[in-house]
Amino acid sequence: MDISVVIPLYNEEESIPELYNWIKRVMNDNNFTYEVIFVNDGSTDRSWEIIEGLAKDDHHVHGIKFRRNYGKSPALYCGFEKAQGDVVITMDADLQDSPDEIPELYRMIVEDGNDLVSGYKQNRSQGDPLSKTIPTKLFNATARKVSGIKNLHDFNCGLKAYRSDVVKNIEVYGEMHRYMPYLAKNAGFDKIAEKPVHHQARKFGKSKFMGWNRFVNGYLDLITLWFLSSFGRKPMHVFGFLGSLMFFIGFIAAAVIGAQKLWAVSHGIPARLVTDMPYFYISLTMMIIGTQLFLAGFVADLVSRSSQGRNEYQIEKTI
Numbered sequence: 052m053d054i055s056v057v058i059p060l061y062n063e064e065e066s067i068p069e070l071y072n073w074i075k076r077v078m079n080d081n082n083f084t085y086e087v088i089f090v091n092d093g094s095t096d097r098s099w100e101i102i103e104g105l106a107k108d109d110h111h112v113h114g115i116k117f118r119r120n121y122g123k124s125p126a127l128y129c130g131f132e133k134a135q136g137d138v139v140i141t142m143d144a145d146l147q148d149s150p151d152e153i154p155e156l157y158r159m160i161v162e163d164g165n166d167l168v169s170g171y172k173q174n175r176s177q178g179d180p181l182s183k184t185i186p187t188k189l190f191n192a193t194a195r196k197v198s199g200i201k202n203l204h205d206f207n208c209g210l211k212a213y214r215s216d217v218v219k220n221i222e223v224y225g226e227m228h229r230y231m232p233y234l235a236k237n238a239g240f241d242k243i244a245e246k247p248v249h250h251q252a253r254k255f256g257k258s259k260f261m262g263w264n265r266f267v268n269g270y271l272d273l274i275t276l277w278f279l280s281s282f283g284r285k286p287m288h289v290f291g292f293l294g295s296l297m298f299f300i301g302f303i304a305a306a307v308i309g310a311q312k313l314w315a316v317s318h319g320i321p322a323r324l325v326t327d328m329p330y331f332y333i334s335l336t337m338m339i340i341g342t343q344l345f346l347a348g349f350v351a352d353l354v355s356r357s358s359q360g361r362n363e364y365q366i367e368k369t370i
């Protein structure tokens with residue numbers, strides 16, 4: 052099979068029929084063999100009935116129904132597990148992404164040899180308010196910096212194409228769908244490209260991601276990913292180093308303070324009480340925090356040693 056289209060959706064009943072017909076038209080025009088997997092993320096409207104209706108008349112349509120709303124990442128994860136196409140394309144259900152992009156995305160994977168092609172909403176729909184576009188710019192700049200994927204302008208675009216290997220070997224969870232390219236890169240898939248895509252205003256319903264907390268969460272997720280990719284398998288290297296460094300500085304400082312005092316006492320020079328000096332407390336605190344950090348690294352190492360994934364590596368080939 053050429054293409055699997057995975058569509059996570061939450062309360063998008065109005066859009067589904069139009070979206071599906073459009074995808075079908077594009078697929079038929081290009082003679083692709085395909086399947087469309089709708090992942091109903093606990094919709095409370097009639098989305099599931101509509102998907103069932105489509106699947107009854109058309110064997111290209113598949114559906115997964117969550118019992119409750121889990122979020123976009125879990126929906127993608129389950130869609131990826133089921134996908135059988137050589138190329139997997141993800142797309143939002145709200146008709147903001149155009150299925151007309153599919154043939155070119157497919158070509159960029161199959162012919163140009165990319166692992167992942169991410170859509171770039173270059174001229175974002177006019178419907179999006181400034182309060183959404185400005186933080187998005189900031190967010191993408193940070194993600195570019197941290198992930199080291201310098202050629203991506205738009206990490207969070209719902210329209211992306213993957214080589215099948217990629218989706219079968221990465222695990223998206225929580226709200227990590229914002230960082231699919233970073234997840235792919237961490238798994239060793241580093242041929243990542245971008246394609247400017249058309250982006251329309253939402254026709255029906257409203258956005259499921261509103262408010263500022265999504266940026267706070269987005270940044271926290273980015274820190275997690277960065278930490279996991281740099282120290283996930285060796286936490287002692289960061290905590291142990293920082294802890295030892297702090298303890299060492301604190302210890303030396305305390306020793307200097309003590310030595311000064313002893314010297315003064317032995318020479319009969321009047322000196323302040325050690326406990327009257329702020330330096331004493333600072334060095335004491337540093338030694339305590341240093342020990343704590345060291346212990347944190349130790350515990351984290353124990354955890355990673357006994358975790359199930361400790362010996363999971365990305366093996367591309369064995370002969």
Ligand code: UDP
Nearest residue numbers: 059060061092122123143144145258259260
């Ligand atoms: N979505 C989902 N589960 C959720 C929230 C959203 O499956 O908990 C789907 C939603 O139905 C849509 C896609 O994720 O197909 C993107 O959501 P939306 O269009 O609201 O995001 P925006 O375009 O505003 O960033």
Ligand code: MG
Nearest residue numbers: 143145147253
């Ligand atoms: Mg949308």
